[in-house]
Amino acid sequence: MSKIEKMSILGVRSFGIEDKDKQIITFFNPLTILVGPNGAGKTTIIECLKYISTGDFPPGTKGSSFVHDPKVANETDVRAQIRLQFRDVNGELVAVQRSMVFQGTDEQLRDRYENHQKTVKEKEKRLLDCKRDLDRATKECQRFNSEKSELLIERGRLQMQADRHQEHIAMRDSLIQSLAAQLELEGFGRAPFNERHITSFHTLLKERQKRDAETANNLMEHELEKAEKNSNIETLELEVQTLQNEKINLDRALRKLDQEMEQLNLHTMTITQMEMLKKDKAEKEEQIRRVKSRHSDELTSLLGYFPNKNQLEDWLYNKNRKINQTRSNLAVLKRTVVDLQDKDIPDLRNRIQNANRDLTSLKAEIEEQESLLQTALSEEEGAKACLQDVTLMERHQTDIRDVERKIAQQEAKLLGVDLSRTVLQVSHEKQEKKHLWDTVTGKIELNQKLKQDQQNQIQQLKSTVNELKGEKLQLASGMQRRRQLEEQTVELTTEVQSLCREIKEAKEQVFPLDTTLDKLQQEKEDLVNKRTASNKEMQEKINSIEEKVKDINKYVKEIENYIQQGKADYKKQKESELDEVNSQLAACEKQKDKISKEMEMIRQDIDTQKIQERWLEDNLTLRQRNEDLKGVEDEIKKLLNEMGEMKVPQLKNERKHLEEKIESLKRNHHVALGRQRGFEEEIVRFKKELREPQFKDAEEKYREMMIIMRTTELANKDLDLYYKALDKAIMTFHSMKMEEINKIIRDLWRSTYRGQDIEYIEIRSDADENVSASDKRRSYNYRVVMIKGDTALDMRGRCSAGQKVLASLIIRLALAETFCLNCGILALDEPTTNLDRENIESLAHALVEIIKSRSQQRNFQLLVITHDEDFVELLGRSEYVETFYRIKKNIDQCSEIIKCSVSSLGSYVH
Structure with missing residues (x-):
């Protein structure tokens, strides 16, 4: 007799999905008690036992809510497993296992897809915002760089002016020293010189102005030549020209990159659609693989190969025919048994030995036929279940062909587009080119500024020469020149101080700009790194999906090769049978065509004979009428001969009456002939219609x-x-x-x-007496x-x-x-519901009596689920209950099964 012993549960409803959460329960004989609060998972144990035994899910779950919810476990899919150890009717130990994988219902998958779409859209939006921020930061960096360049140029210019003025003052002092040394003037050996020294110098200089004017002129001309030699204007012009050519090339490269960016942005949606179609194709092929793997062993064991839908339907038809044949044989055998049992008692007593032998053989044959029938029915049920999955698999294959066609269309749209370079790569290259362009532009501007400064310096030197020449002409007015020099000295000192302040302020302005620039550049690098990481992650996902698609294609090819290898002999047999049937069909078609031609010729002969028959009948009728007419004429002659004996008026009237009768007969004859011709034409027309395809085979049909x-x-x-x-x-x-x-x-x-x-x-x-007579269902x-x-x-x-x-x-x-x-297992779920104390005690006593009455039955097992510990204590007073199982949830809210003693009920703390 069958008896259940152990069961393990993992990943079902509130039972956890980790290996450490696996719960094992051992069923006692004859009574197993499960105790726990509502929602702890007591009924789940019975439902698991039902599922592992029959494969039926609990009502209303459809298998989806029977597995641990992936959202609670924060997993994309959840794997559940139920294992059962029991003894069969022969006492053999058997272990069975059922596994389930839940990836979410259609609604949950749709929600996940929508959430994924929302996430993608949000990331795309964030990417666009980052792009805008990056562009804005780039523009800010460019602006800051340009401002920094301008400030640096301005600082250089101011520094240059200050240096120039310092040089001018130093030059003046050195010139005074040199002139004093040359003129051997005392008191002018150490710089700087104050106003008194300058006044004294001008006083002394006035004496030698004529001679020194020529010397100063020569010195200025020498300085001018030296400045012109040191200017290198031609080198700067060549460098500016080279940088401008490089700038033109960079502008051309930037325009090309902008065009490439626009083209990639246009095809981004097409590439995305193609990737989604490839993902859909991979999912469909995965579903086909699962269906094939689920029924491959069963169908291979039944048929020897993996069939398609038509072959499976043919196999089902043959199995149904065998089942019907088996049933008819079984009915015949049963009737034979009934006939043997209904014979007269004396005859049975005389032939008791033969009848018993025949009855035994017939019963054995009946049992054999019934076993064959049960086997065929089980195979038919399995094949019907497989037929649904084969239909689903063919539908998935059709969907895959549609997806492949759409992928080909999307690839055709992308024909000629260089997909090796992404938008990010082109954007990086564009930014590099633009940065190089900005650098070249800054260099050009700097060189142009330097060129302009040098030209200004030369111009200033020339103006200084002119001024000195004018000073040479104006040395006569020494006092006026002195005042001019003093004023110039004060102005230069003031200007130097002003320039120093401007330089300091410019440095203070440049420092925060440098800090902001560094911060923006850091943000730019962070955004670029994030974008690179995101693209890398998406590329890894795409590569993973492509690897899965390759594996699925490899499995599909292996399955197809396996199917083709298994179908070769069957195909040859069916092809030979088909050739034989085709040859017989061709011979029958030839025989049919020959008979049809003979029938057509016979019909034509019959039509000709009928027309000739009517023509002969008309001639016979005409001859008969002519003979009748001759008889009438003879009678008229006879009557004319007898006219002499009759009265003439009476004869005339009779003659007139006969003539009218003759005319009436002629008219009737002509009318009859006309109707005859009409009928003949209708007969010909009807025969022609009967030869049309619509009425040709009317008798056969x-x-x-x-x-x-x-x-x-x-x-x-x-x-x-x-x-x-x-x-x-x-x-x-x-x-x-x-x-x-x-x-x-x-x-x-x-x-x-x-x-x-x-x-x-x-x-x-x-x-039911209300059932109508037409409804035969009872x-x-x-x-x-x-x-x-x-x-x-x-x-x-x-x-x-x-x-x-x-x-x-x-x-x-x-x-x-x-x-x-052969199965005496019974489960009671909350039997004490809505019962008072007295009825609970009565129910407990009744259960104990039932257990006592069935204790001799080896396969009797009773499972009781309750949350009433008093009821368990009442059952524990009998000799059949020593331990029970307590169901509770742990700290992770997963169900646990704990074995407890009945004596511990009073000490348990909730």
Whole structure:
């Protein structure tokens, strides 16, 4: 007898998905008790037991909510596993396992897809914002760079002016020293010189102005030549020209990169669609692989190869035919057995040995046919289940072909587009080119500024020469020159101080700009790094998907090769049969064409003969009429001969009457001939219509439809007979099972119920009288009645809650014992619901009595689920309960199964 021993649960409802969360329960014999609060997972254990035994999910779950929710586990998919160890009817130890993978329902997948789309859109939006921020930061950097360049140029210019003025002052002092040394003037050996020294110098200089004017002129000319030699204007011009050419090349490269950026932006949507189509294709191929892997072993074991939909339907048709044949053989054998059993008793006594031998062989043959029938039915059910998946697989293959066609269309759109360079690469290259362009532009501007400064310096030197020449001409007015020099000295000193302040302020302005520039450059580098990381992650995902697509294509090719290798012999056999049938069909077609031609010639001969027959009949009729006319003329002559004996007026009237009659006959004759010609034309037209394809095979079609109608009538009669026989057998089986169930219920009630008000209970079935005559389906109304004396009363509304629960328990036991052969397992889920203390005690006592009455049955096992620990304590007072299982949730809110002793109930702290 079968008996369950152990079961492990992982990843089902509130049971965790990690290996450490796996829970194992050992079922006791004869009673196993599960205790725990609501929602702890007690009923889940019974549902797992049902699922591992029958493969049926709990009602309303469809398998999705039966697995641990991926959202709770923060996983994309959840794998569940249930394992059961039991002993079969032969006492052999068997272990079975069922695994489930849940990736979310269609609704959840749609939500995940929408969330993913929202995330993608948000990231694209953030990417656009980052691009805008990057462009804005780039522009700011460019602006700051330009401002920095201008400030540097301005600082250089101011520094240059200050240096020039310092040089001018130093030159003046050195000139005074040199002039004093040359003129051997005392008191002018150490610089700088104050106003007194300058006044004294001018006083002394006035004396030698003529001689010194020429010397100063020569010195200025020498300085001018030296400055012109040191200016290198031509070198600066060549460098500026080279930088401008480089700037032109960079402008051309920037325009090219802008065009490439626009082209890549135009094809970004197409590339995205193509990637989504490739992902959809990979998912469809993954589903096909799963379907094939799920049914490959089963179909290969049944057929020897993996079939397609048509082959599977042919196999199902052959199996159904074999099943029907087996059923007919079984019916014949059963009728033979009935005939043997219904023979007369004397005959049976005389032939008892032969009849027993025949009966034994027939029973063995019946059992063999029934086993073959059960095997065929199980194979048919498995094949039907596989047929649905094969249809689903072909639909997925059609979807894959559509996706491949769309991918080809998208690739055709991208034909000629260089996809090796991404938008990010082109953008980086554009930024580098632009930065180089800015650098070259800055260099050009700097060189132009330097060139302009040098030209200004030369111009200033020339103006200084001119001034000195003018000073040479104006040496006569020494005092005026002195005042001019003093004023110039004051102005230069003031200007130097002003320039120093401007330089200091410029440095203070440049410092925060440098800090801002460094910060913006750092932000730019961060954005570029983030974007590079995002692109790298997306590229890794794309590479992973492409690897999966390659693996799936490889598996599909292997499956196709396997299928082709397995179908070679079958294909050759069917091709030979097809050739033979085609040859027979061709011979039949030739014979049919030959017979049709002969029939057409015979029809034409018949039509010709009929026309000739009508023509002969018309000639015969005409001759007959002519003979009648001659007879009439002879009679007229005879009458004319006899006219002498008759009265003339009377004869004339008679003659006139006869002539009118003749004219009437002629008219009728002509009318008849006209109608005859019309009928002949209609006959020809109708015959022509009958030779048309619409009416050509009317007799054959009528005969075929008549055969189909007669065959259908006979089939309907056979089905009616089969229906009546089946209905009779079902009614007999129903009555037998109801008697068996009521007998078990009566025995159980009398052995467990301690009250005196109800003798026993039973189930009664009444045929539904409201069913129409056209509806041949038979329906029953079942009701539970209690017997008090000789009176049967409905229990609904007349019994207590304890009686109701006890009756339900007894009825379930009776049904299980009647229909569950070799399996005595029964589960009770919360049997104490809505019961008071007295009824709970009564129910506990009844359960103990039931366990006691079934304790001799080796395969009897009772599973009780409850949250009432008092009820468990009542059951624990019997000798059948020592331990029970407590179901609770741990700190991670995952269900745990803990084995406890009944004696620990009072010490357990909630």
